[in-house]
Every structure is written in structure tokens, then in C-alpha cells.
Amino acid sequence: MVSRADNSRSKLKRVAAPDFDLVTTLDSGQVFYWRAEGSGFIGAIGDEPVYVEQEGDVLRFAGGSEKLLTHYFALDHPLNEICASFPNDPAMNDARSFCQGLRILRQPKWECLASFICSSMKQVAHIRQMSAALRQRFSTAISFRGGVIYPFPSARAIAESSEKELRACGLGYRAPNLLATARRIAAESVDLDDLASLPDAELRAALCELPGVGAKVANCVMLFAYERLRAFPIDVWIARVLRERYFPRKRKMTDRMMREFSQDYFGPHGGYAQQYLFHHARKTQTHRRMRPRPRSSRAGGS
DNA sequence: CTCCAGGGATGAT
DNA sequence: ATCATCCATGGA
Numbered sequence: 672m673v674s675r676a677d678n679s680r681s682k683l684k685r686v687a688a689p690d691f692d693l694v695t696t697l698d699s700g701q702v703f704y705w706r707a708e709g710s711g712f713i714g715a716i717g718d719e720p721v722y723v724e725q726e727g728d729v730l731r732f733a734g735g736s737e738k739l740l741t742h743y744f745a746l747d748h749p750l751n752e753i754c755a756s757f758p759n760d761p762a763m764n765d766a767r768s769f770c771q772g773l774r775i776l777r778q779p780k781w782e783c784l785a786s787f788i789c790s791s792m793k794q795v796a797h798i799r800q801m802s803a804a805l806r807q808r809f810s811t812a813i814s815f816r817g818g819v820i821y822p823f824p825s826a827r828a829i830a831e832s833s834e835k836e837l838r839a840c841g842l843g844y845r846a847p848n849l850l851a852t853a854r855r856i857a858a859e860s861v862d863l864d865d866l867a868s869l870p871d872a873e874l875r876a877a878l879c880e881l882p883g884v885g886a887k888v889a890n891c892v893m894l895f896a897y898e899r900l901r902a903f904p905i906d907v908w909i910a911r912v913l914r915e916r917y918f919p920r921k922r923k924m925t926d927r928m929m930r931e932f933s934q935d936y937f938g939p940h941g942g943y944a945q946q947y948l949f950h951h952a953r954k955t956q957t958h959r960r961m962r963p964r965p966r967s968s969r970a971g972g973s
Numbered sequence: 974c975t976c977c978a979g980g981g982a983t984g985a986t
Numbered sequence: 987a988t989c990a991t992c993c994a995t996g997g998a
Contacts, residue, residue: 700979791980797996798979843994848981885981906979925988949979 692772720815804840830857848883
């Protein structure tokens with residue numbers, strides 16, 4: 672019987688959150704730990720356990736502070752101006768109206784980097800699984816609201832593990848990459864905070880030096896952790912959107928073409944535009960699975 | 974069962 | 987510079 676008066680629940684703090692949609696934002700594939708709980712979500716911002724729910728234009732929360740939530744959820748981003756800067760075309764307009772209130776978070780750098788090193792060739796649900804496994808195995812539990820929260824483990828904690836332990840978390844071939852990157856950071860041969868002073872191109876190059884980080888992961892980290900709102904990650908979903916909705920007549924779309932087009936077409940907040948296109952595509956996917964394959968003409972011999 | 978997933982590293986052209 | 991192949995794992 673655990674039902675003792677949970678007065679933790681009746682004393683939620685409040686912060687104004689106009690032009691914000693908590694559910695859409697947390698479900699948009701940029702962050703991998705928050706889980707539905709009650710009428711809101713439980714998770715952590717850095718090492719701070721947080722519960723948060725939305726009611727209209729207000730966030731009600733426990734844990735953390737108004738300042739912490741405002742920063743993490745980027746409530747200060749001028750979302751109207753950002754959305755108005757998107758190009759005016761059918762695909763973008765569909766995405767913009769579908770994703771109202773979606774904001775690009777300001778995530779902790781290491782957590783974001785490590786999560787996206789794990790992300791390659793994995794669905795969002797799998798990345799969440801790996802994140803949860805890493806947290807449970809390599810960080811310290813914090814009691815919170817009758818449950819337990821696992822913050823994301825430090826680079827040092829990962830660095831002191833082994834490839835075998837990381838594979839046990841379901842990382843597969845990503846394990847040596849995460850381990851090697853964690854070791855560089857723990858050894859202080861790379862300081863993720865220092866990189867924040869670099870201009871976009873140099874930041875991207877520095878991130879791509881890390882094992883398991885290529886252009887796509889680097890762009891995700893730039894967008895979700897370094898507030899480089901022009902960074903435009905191109906994954907399989909975005910590539911599909913570009914092919915099908917922007918260049919339906921082209922037979923081949925090379926990586927280079929997609930990169931060069933998206934960098935200036937989507938403007939100074941291209942990363943935001945990308946996230947809207949990504950979320951819209953992923954949530955409105957129609958079963959593109961069963962395409963009749965050419966039947967192999969070896970049914971029964973004669 | 975098969976197909977696919979928020980790709981990157983490597984080696985061959 | 988571009989292209990092919992391999993890399994683990996689990997959901998649909």
C-alpha cells in the first residue's frame with residue numbers, strides 16, 4: 672500500500688509557456704528519456720530530476736527551477752519569428768501546422784552527443800532503450816516522487832566501463848565508438864564546453880573527429896545541444912522528404928545535392944525546419960512496406 | 974519470416 | 987570526391 676498522501680503532487684511550481692507543446696516536443700525524437708507519468712512526464716534535466724505537465728500556456732513542474740526549465744525547453748526562443756522564417760512551400764506548410772509548439776531543446780552536450788552516437792541505424796524506440804540501459808547501469812539512482820530517476824551517466828563513468836558492458840546495453844557495433852569518445856572526453860583531450868566558442872564549420876569538424884560521429888550526428892548535436900539552429904541533420908526520413916516532396920522528378924539525389932540545397936533553402940533556422948519536417952513525416956507515415964516484389968519465377972520447377 | 978531504423982568507418986574506384 | 991559494403995539489434 673503506497674498511497675500515502677502524496678502532497679508532493681499538490682505543490683507544483685508554475686512557469687508561463689506560450690507557443691509551446693510539451694507532448695509534441697518530447698515526442699519529436701530529439702531527446703530519449705522522458706516518459707509519460709500521470710498527466711505529464713518524468714525525466715531529468717542534467718542531474719536534476721523533474722516532473723512536468725502542461726495546462727494551456729502554463730507548465731506545472733516539480734524539481735528543477737523556473738530558470739532551468741525555461742532554458743532547457745527553450746521557452747525564450749521566438750517561435751513565431753522562427754516559424755515565419757521557414758520557406759513557404761506545401762511540405763513546409765504541412766509540417767508547420769502539424770508541429771505547432773514544437774521547440775528545439777537545449778540539451779546537455781555530453782548526453783546529447785552520447786545519445787546520438789548510439790542512434791545510428793536505430794529507431795527512436797531503440798535509442799530510448801539504450802539510453803535507459805546506460806543510465807541504469809552507469810549512473811546513480813535518485814529518489815524522486817516515489818520513484819527513481821537515473822540521470823545520464825558522465826563521460827568518465829562510461830569511459831571506465833568496457834566494450835563488453837556497453838554491448839550488454841544493446842549498443843552492438845556502436846559500443847567501441849561510444850567508449851572511445853567517452854575516453855577522449857574523460858581524458859580531457861576534448862572539452863565539449865570549449866567547442867561552443869567555435870563557428871559552425873569548425874564546431875562540426877571538431878565533432879566529426881570523435882569516433883562514431885559523422886556529419887549527421889554532428890549536426891544533431893549542434894542543433895540540439897549547441898543551439899546552432901541552422902544545422903540541418905539529414906537522416907533517412909529527411910532524405911525521403913527531400914526526394915519525394917522537393918525533388919520528385921529527380922532520379923538521383925546525392926548527399927551533396929541534399930546538403931547544398933537544404934543549407935540555404937531553409938534559411939537561418941533550417942534546423943528548426945528540419946525538425947518540423949522530420950516529426951511530421953515520422954508521425955504521418957503511411958505503410959510504405961508492402962510493395963509487390965517481382966515474384967521469383969521458381970515456383971515449382973516443371 | 975523480412976524489412977527497416979535520426980549512420981559511420983573503411984577500402985575500392 | 988563518390989560508391990559499396992559491413993557493422994548489431996530489435997520493432998513492426
